Amino acid sequence: MAVIEARALAKDYGGRPAVSDLSFRVDPGSVTGFLGPNGSGKSTTMRLMLGLDEGEGSTTFDGTPFRRMQEPMRHVGALLEAKAFHPTRSARNHLRLLASANAIPERRVDEVLAMVGLTSVARDKPKKFSLGMGQRLGIAAALLGDPHTLILDEPANGLDPQGITWLRNLLKQLAGEGRSVFVSSHLLSEMALLADQLVVIGRGRLITSGAIDDFLRSNARTSVLVRSPDMARLGPALAEQGGYAAPEADGSYAVTGIPQNQIGNIAHAVGARVHELLTRQATLEEAFLDATGRSEEFVGHEQSRMPLPQPWPDER
Amino acid sequence: MGPALRYEWCRLWTIRSTYWLIGLTLVLQLSFSLLAAYGTGSAHEFIRPEEAVSQVITLGASFGVSPLFSAYIIAMFGVFGFGHEYRYGMIRATLTAVPDRSAVFAAKAVVTTALAAVLALACCLVGMFSAVLFFDTAGALTSGAVWHVVLGAVLYTAMFGLCGMAFAVLVRNQTGALALILLIPLVVENILKIVLQIIARSGNSVDSISRYFPFDAGAQMFARPSAQVINDVLGYHPLGPVSGGLVMLAFTGLLLAAALALFLRRDA
Numbered sequence: 215m216a217v218i219e220a221r222a223l224a225k226d227y228g229g230r231p232a233v234s235d236l237s238f239r240v241d242p243g244s245v246t247g248f249l250g251p252n253g254s255g256k257s258t259t260m261r262l263m264l265g266l267d268e269g270e271g272s273t274t275f276d277g278t279p280f281r282r283m284q285e286p287m288r289h290v291g292a293l294l295e296a297k298a299f300h301p302t303r304s305a306r307n308h309l310r311l312l313a314s315a316n317a318i319p320e321r322r323v324d325e326v327l328a329m330v331g332l333t334s335v336a337r338d339k340p341k342k343f344s345l346g347m348g349q350r351l352g353i354a355a356a357l358l359g360d361p362h363t364l365i366l367d368e369p370a371n372g373l374d375p376q377g378i379t380w381l382r383n384l385l386k387q388l389a390g391e392g393r394s395v396f397v398s399s400h401l402l403s404e405m406a407l408l409a410d411q412l413v414v415i416g417r418g419r420l421i422t423s424g425a426i427d428d429f430l431r432s433n434a435r436t437s438v439l440v441r442s443p444d445m446a447r448l449g450p451a452l453a454e455q456g457g458y459a460a461p462e463a464d465g466s467y468a469v470t471g472i473p474q475n476q477i478g479n480i481a482h483a484v485g486a487r488v489h490e491l492l493t494r495q496a497t498l499e500e501a502f503l504d505a506t507g508r509s510e511e512f513v514g515h516e517q518s519r520m521p522l523p524q525p526w527p528d529e530r
Numbered sequence: 531m532g533p534a535l536r537y538e539w540c541r542l543w544t545i546r547s548t549y550w551l552i553g554l555t556l557v558l559q560l561s562f563s564l565l566a567a568y569g570t571g572s573a574h575e576f577i578r579p580e581e582a583v584s585q586v587i588t589l590g591a592s593f594g595v596s597p598l599f600s601a602y603i604i605a606m607f608g609v610f611g612f613g614h615e616y617r618y619g620m621i622r623a624t625l626t627a628v629p630d631r632s633a634v635f636a637a638k639a640v641v642t643t644a645l646a647a648v649l650a651l652a653c654c655l656v657g658m659f660s661a662v663l664f665f666d667t668a669g670a671l672t673s674g675a676v677w678h679v680v681l682g683a684v685l686y687t688a689m690f691g692l693c694g695m696a697f698a699v700l701v702r703n704q705t706g707a708l709a710l711i712l713l714i715p716l717v718v719e720n721i722l723k724i725v726l727q728i729i730a731r732s733g734n735s736v737d738s739i740s741r742y743f744p745f746d747a748g749a750q751m752f753a754r755p756s757a758q759v760i761n762d763v764l765g766y767h768p769l770g771p772v773s774g775g776l777v778m779l780a781f782t783g784l785l786l787a788a789a790l791a792l793f794l795r796r797d798a
Contacts, residue, residue: 266625266798281629285533290626298623300545300614307544308623315537315627355623 216276216289216363216394217241223262225255225269225418232258233269233418240396240411242362245389247409247426248398251506255418256398257294260367264292275363287316287359293352293366301341305332305351308340309358316359326354331380345372353381364388366397370404382408406498416506426498433501437468438477438493444486451484452477466490534628534637538611541624542641547610552649555603559653562589562599563660571665579670584679584754587657592679592754594768597716600653601687605711607649608642608694613704621798635699635790639692646691650684675754682751682771689748689782696782699789715745741768748778 218240225233233255240246250256261267265281272279275290283289299308309323327333330350340348349372356364364385370378385408389395396413399405405412412429414421422429430436440459442448445467449459457472469477474493481488496504542548566586570577577585584592591598615621628634661667670676690711698707723740741747751771769777 261622261797264626265629266622268795268797281631283629286629287627292626294622294626295619298619300618300620302546303544311537311540311544312623312627314540315533317533 218263218273218275218363218365218394218396220259220263220273221271223259223269223271223273225258225262225267231418233262233415236271236415236418236420238413238420238423240363240394240413242394243389243392244410245385245395245397245408246411246413247405248396248413248415249400249402249405249502249506250398250415252400254416254506256415257367258418259415260292260294260365260396260398263365264290264294266294285316285359287312287318287361289359289361290363290365291356291359291361292364293349293356293369295352295367297340297348299340299348299351302339304337304339305343305354306336308351309354312355312358318359322358322360326357329357329384330354346374346377349373350377361393363394364396366395368398368400370399370401378404402497402499402502414502414505421505429505430496430498430501433496433504436494436496437470438472438474439466439490440469440477440488441466441490442481442486442488444481444484447484448481448486448488451480451486455480468494531633531636534630534633535640537624537628538634538637538641542645545614547614548607551603551606551610555600555649556652556656558603559589559600559656560660563587563657564663566590566657567660567664570661579666579668580673580675581754582665583658583661583667583670583676584752586661587654587676588679588683588752589657591683591749592752594749594753598683598686598690598749598752600650601646601683601690602712604646604649604653604687605690605694606708607645608691608696609698609704609707609711611638611642611695612698612702613707616698616702617704625798631794632790635793638695639786642691642695643688646688647684650687651680654680654683678771679752679754682753682775685775686748686751686778689778690745692782693785696785696789699793700785719743719746738767741774742777744778744781747774748781750774751778 220239221237223233223236224231236255236259248256248259258267262269262271263273263280265279275283280286280290303311306323306327309326310320312318313320313323324333324336327336330353332347332350332354335343335347340351343351349369353366353369356366370381373381382404385395385397389410397408406426409426411424412426413423414429439462440448445459449467452459452469452472455472455476457469457477459467459469461467472480474491478488478491563586566589570582570586581592589599590596615624624634625631658671662671694707694711697710698704701707701710722743723746726740747769750768751774753768753771768774
């Protein structure tokens with residue numbers, strides 16, 4: 215079971231940096247999600263990790279760079295993009311071809327075809343395949359050598375909802391067996407269901423990495439909804455403790471900077487009535503947008519702004 | 531190198547183009563050599579049997595009047611070796627199965643060379659078969675002169691295939707590589723040759739440059755001495771078979787070295 219260590223990855227296309235000084239680590243036994251806006255360098259990073267692109271830095275899998283591996287598919291399975299196959303070489307022959315260089319028995323070819331549900335079209339030509347079937351063939355290729363590490367670039371692309379559920383369960387199962395799974399996606403909701411760890415990049419630079427729960431908790435959008443008729447008293451008290459209360463449209467307040475239980479204690483101390491007290495976890499999408507907002511290259515203009523803090527209303 | 535060779539071998543035999551290209555090569559060689567043998571047979575009292583046979587197996591290329599036809603079809607194996615990789619994005623799948631790029635390159639070169647040599651030999655044998663059908667070869671099939679031509683054709687085709695492969699790497703485009711391997715020997719070299727001859731007639735002695743044109747030089751490996759008659763008329767003095775072959779070998783080596791250097795450095 216392998217630890218992936220990427221150190222100081224960098225790559226530029228004609229002077230324009232695609233990835234700069236990117237370091238992260240992927241541990242076995244977890245699904246690590248690789249997030250970033252379009253064009254932030256996710257695919258380039260994955261190609262750098264596998265030595266397909268020439269750039270700076272190094273990536274090792276339990277200490278060995280990919281390009282120095284003998285029979286690499288038995289260690290690292292990769293899905294880089296759909297359609298990395300010859301349109302008239304049958305699905306089965308495509309896998310046999312990959313297996314031939316990695317001392318993988320033919321029995322395994324049929325096994326992975328069954329695993330991804332392509333047995334019935336094993337002898338068909340991929341030019342007739344749908345996007346989803348092509349993606350399944352790519353996943354079959356990644357699984358072929360029963361590798362301890364998987365690197366998957368947008369594996370859910372083109373899959374139907376059943377396929378996505380199947381993929382999610384498969385990746386969780388593989389991680390549960392102690393493998394390292396590194397998977398990029400632009401589907402944040404999918405990532406929220408799938409990943410335990412995150413590596414977030416923007417403009418080719420690391421924004422954050424770590425457990426997905428920490429990422430969400432530390433995000434400013436995680437707030438506590440407070441509904442109180444005594445806000446005129448409670449508000450300043452919260453502000454004193456470093457909290458920030460933003461009024462919501464329905465008269466409640468979204469408080470950030472103080473956890474729920476402490477807000478309750480403060481309310482009790484100042485004698486404020488509280489009708490509702492509820493922690494609202496930031497969604498991965500909100501956290502992601504906040505984290506990558508500054509680095510996003512092609513940012514659209516927002517229609518509306520967050521409401522500005524208002525003076526406390528009179529006591530009712 | 532072992533895994534890369536197994537991969538390349540499996541790659542070759544799991545695409546249709548391999549089969550139809552082999553079929554096409556042999557069918558065209560058979561058809562044209564039958565025609566050539568028929569034509570030669572009716573006039574074979576005028577030339578020596580070994581020259582007649584050489585002409586049939588090379589479809590006239592041994593006289594220096596036409597290019598070595600079979601080599602141009604067989605060179606497609608070299609072009610496809612890398613052309614298919616780039617055309618269909620297979621190069622990424624290939625390099626995740628065999629990350630050692632030098633090994634991938636070497637394996638493709640070995641398989642291209644072997645396949646081109648075997649097919650070129652098969653074409654010569656097909657030509658001999660046609661010759662036997664239409665005229666009395668009078669022991670020419672076992673003569674050293676004929677087998678020198680066979681050897682030359684085999685070596686030329688193998689190097690020609692390697693040049694096709696190198697072009698495919700250099701331009702990373704199948705169509706572009708096919709155009710280069712067809713146009714350089716057939717058009718570019720000939721136009722330059724004519725230009726140089728015109729300059730030579732106006733007083734400068736520069737036609738000695740054109741004999742170092744790689745594909746023209748390589749063709750001397752299977753050109754018969756009788757081709758000299760035509761060359762004398764044209765005032766053209768080509769290299770001999772050995773030095774001509776060496777010139778083509780050097781060119782092929784340079785082309786392969788440049789292709790490998792780029793292949794090792796470039797993004798897949």
